[in-house]
Amino acid sequence: MLVKFAEISDDVIGYIEYPGELMMRALKCVVVPLIITSLISGLASMDPKTSGKLGIRAMTYYLSTTMCATILGMILVSISKPGTHAQKQLCSANLTTNCVFYEPSHVSTVDTFLDIGRNLCPDNIFAATFQIDKTTAFKFWILLITIIEETEEKILQKKKIKTPSSNVLGLISCAMMIGICMQALQEDENVALVIRLVDGMNKLLMKAVRMIIWDNSCRNRLTHLRLDRQILWSIDNIKNDWNLRFDYSERSRDPCFCHLACSLLFYHKEQSFQALQRTCICCRYRFWDFFISRNAS
Structure with missing residues (x-):
């Protein structure tokens, strides 16, 4: 929300978006071979x-x-x-x-x-x-x-x-x-060797995916934050006209709605209410502006 009023250049926005872009590119690079090896390994066994x-x-x-x-x-x-x-x-x-x-x-x-x-x-x-x-x-x-x-x-x-x-x-x-x-043909020795090779590649790719998304208790929250920021910047890439953000409801024009939606998707359940509180504190004057404009109309 601060970017909308601070008039930050597109280069700075690209720099902020860069870590999330790298993460999504790494996931896209791994997903295709992971699908192939998982299916082959699963069906062969x-x-x-x-x-x-x-x-x-x-x-x-x-x-x-x-x-x-x-x-x-x-x-x-x-x-x-x-x-x-x-x-x-x-x-x-x-x-x-x-x-x-x-x-x-x-x-x-x-x-x-x-x-x-x-x-x-x-x-x-x-x-x-x-x-x-x-x-x-x-x-x-x-x-x-x-x-x-x-x-x-x-x-x-x-x-x-x-x-x-x-x-x-x-x-x-x-x-x-x-x-x-x-x-x-799994009884053949050569085919059994290929099956073990594909199974090993599948395990390697699964390990690579865990390394990319930082799958542990300490870093899982950072992964959610990076995904949240990536989606927020993709949505905020639209022009600064509030009317172009969403056309489905008046309520969704507020940036708080966008951040809350991503928070509910990517945060843990126990963190959703805390994210809502932080979002409402940062954007409370937008809520008052929205409330006054609705009552005036």
Whole structure:
């Protein structure tokens, strides 16, 4: 909250955010190999029936959540239609020449499920760590302006691209296949050696994660504080207009609400009330301003 009134430069804000950024980068670096080694090690040591049931449940859960997220995204895009007004306004400003522009269009449900199948079977397991297959649709608007009349033509074009993101679904499917194959061939000495190697790598990565998040009783609070500060600075990175912070409620425009929400998420239960007290003391004049403005209106 003090940064909002102290007019601190963006460089200073970046310096304060730097420790939390390093922590998040380290966690992102470890999470992909940790997922692969954990699945391979777990499936290789399981019973075939148990591993099959676990795989079916995991895939069902992932596909169901992905389908819900896809349907929700398509509904929101169909309602809001982002970018449509800006593109039409830009084109209507130039009325003397022909105008050609495009806008992103939502893909169909069939294309979305086809993308899930493509990501489920990646063509390169190493590229799946940083690339994901995605189908995009672009709607071209061609506005032909002549002396007599004005005509408009619409063209819909689809394109398959690779976006920079981790293909978690492809990594999970490949790890499950390798783990099941190792479980079937675990009597072989060479395969047993590979299983022990993967299990050792999994233990090493778990130790690395504990070192990154400082998993002990003395430093656990500092980890919560660093995560709290990282999220607070990400939210405060929005411009200094209070109206742009949140549009869902008048109460959430106060910086105290933001800090309290992060405190309730990342502090221990016995520390939540103390965090609330400190926050209210620091921002009490904001609460009075909010209370007076609400009563005046």
